[in-house]
Amino acid sequence: MKYDVAILGATGAVGQRYIELLEDHPWFDVGVLTASERSAKNRYGEVCDWKLSSEMPEKVKNLEVVSTSLKDVKRTDQVDLAFSALPGDVAGPVEDEFAENIPVVSKASAHRMDADVPLIIPEVNPEHLELIEVQKENKERNGFISTDPNCSTIQLTISLKPLMELGLSEVALTTLQALSGAGYPGVASLDIVDNVIPYISGEEHKLESEPLKILGDFEGDHIEESDIDISASCNRVDLKDGHLESVWVDLEDEKSVDRVLETFETFEGPQKISRLPSAPERPLEVMDEKDRPQPRLDRNTNEGMSVCVGRVRDDPIFSIKYSCLGHNTIRGAAGSGILHAELLEKEDYI
Template sequence: MSNKRRVAILGATGAVGQRYIQLLQGHPWFEISVLAASERSAGKKFKDAATWLMDTDMPKEIGEMQVANIDVKSAEQTDDFDLVFTSLPGDLAGPVENEFGAHYPVFSKASAHRMDNDVPLIIPEINPDHIELVKVQQKKRNWKGFITTDPNCSTIGMTLTLKPLMQFGIQQVMVTTMQALSGAGYPGVPSLDIIDNVIPYISGEEEKMESEALKILGTFNGVSIDYADFQLSASCNRVNVKDGHLEAVFIKLDKEPSLEETETAFTTFKGEPQKLKLPSAPTQPIIVRHEKNRPQPRYDRDAEQGQSVVVGRLRKDPIMTLKYMCLSHNTVRGAAGGGILSAELYVTKGLA
């Protein structure tokens, strides 16, 4: 890339916004030019507006940047950025992303537009062809820019492992999640609710997993997405872990692959990000571990800088066909890291 694309981060003071900041440090294609947040943060230096949550120090130049309460009109006048990453709350994200999407490429982590018929829901290794849907969106809405979305953090880890198994014919999937506290944002779940406890409910999470995976694994027909045709049932739980969503997956297949064939399907799976050698792409999207007690969040969430999904405990199931555990870093691959990887894919395709 000869010229770096200038990036605006909406919701920059939140946990996902901060992860974007962390991951974009030294990025070869993107540079942060605008940090935007709510009115209560606008006008302050970032270091005074944000409670820094990352495990690395706040970059000094970021700390000195002034937080903007940005709107589309002022953005067009100042011409300060080329594309937008958003990590806004769902209720706020919908209208704000529409305003920006009319003028700029918008890469959204929010749920507001994920299931819109003309909005792609992207995991770059799985459905890179779906990005062409933004051309339909632009024509339909008469927009110069577009909105593209990343899935729910729990959906991403599971769906990455389902893609290589589609060659065996998927009939049914059941998944039980053990989701990290950082998925609830900051300050998140009160300590007295989660210490010595598991909370067997996360609002809207099961519905997202059950619908989003079918869109992601569907087929782009040139106008819209034909959803994948299998049944999916999810049960989601919040556990006392800082980062890393661990999921127990049970899958019924048309065929009966051996465990060796299944493992080979996982370990040989690669997608467009690997072929294109995108800067944020893991060399191996799915890593299989053979220890009886892995994967574990503490030891495996940072695999390939948090961009890989780690699978373990792969075994036959007496009711379904197969069962296994999968683990993904919910604020890297499941949030900011996935968004950056999507943006890299759009850039290589000349769409952003």
């Protein structure tokens, strides 16, 4: 028997990716699609401006989109789990409402830094799911909210996790972020064609704060954040999918390029994650070529679920520098959300 899932914000860039990736999922069946009042009460096939190169799955074409309220969703179907792909400024109270009764896996920023809400990358900090019990008790709710990090944070933090054992202390990075990261319609073409915009609202703060929670330790009822320092500078570039990041790191214990490469190459995350249906063969894929990773060539590595790292080299100021690349709507969004939900199922949270 499969779980019936709802996608909140199903018509957007991330919502569409959820629908694509869940089409033949062995455990989850998409039964409910929500969007704003603008789209509600229309068939998904009529109201959704499908932007992916795959065909819109037949099954969703005739589903009626409902407004994003628990009342409307409940009337439509029995839902076991909701994937939230709502805008950050809408998600807060809506996710709280759903979490009264059902588990919510959220891509939105609204609850990410709440003290009793897990912020999960399955390969990095699955043990933080234990915060769910704290949250249920604090909020006296039957369901819960468990969040996914920002897209740029996910790929960065997967690459930082193996470096923790080499004494990671400081990180500086600059990002080149794709247009789909801004949702649809996103940035106006006249602003971005032939251009780079050196500003993405809220992004630098997310990159400087979220990894500290993810790389922190679960201490029974709270997360003790990591004390590494991070400085981020973010740019929007004229690219459809895939965020590229240049990263500089200071390592206190081991600074050699060979040791860093070995740590990247052998990083697997916990075994229980690698057995989940959406887990990539390797969370980190190391590229040897001198000019890789590149977004167009490498963003779909392992179905878009691996983070590609390359250009690992010495740096005259920091210990090491490297480049990392992730597919922002797959590894950075819907793919990670699905892997997160698979982990919740395996650990008996749903």
